[in-house]
Amino acid sequence: MTILVEISSEAEVNLAAQAVARGIALEQYASKLLEDAAISRPTGKGRLTRESLDAMLSRIGEGAEYRPKLPTSAFSRESFYEDRT
Secondary structure, three states: OOOOOOOOHHHHHHHHHHHHHHOOOHHHHHHHHHHHHHHHOOOOOOOOOHHHHHHHHHHHHOOHHHOOOOOHHHHOHHHHOOOOO
């Protein structure tokens, strides 16, 4: 299959440099990147069961008793940006 893709000149330079570093043609390297990306994408057809959700949340909560207790004000938008004015 042939696909025509427009990329920025900066991306083209970077892509060409990566292809040269690997000793392959630019077109071959770009094709490999697209194929790898298409294959490694999750399909989204998985189902999260109640049991696996409970297990995941339990693992997240492990050791919670050792974490510092913070007031809810510590999670306000202002608190994240207080050092930036």
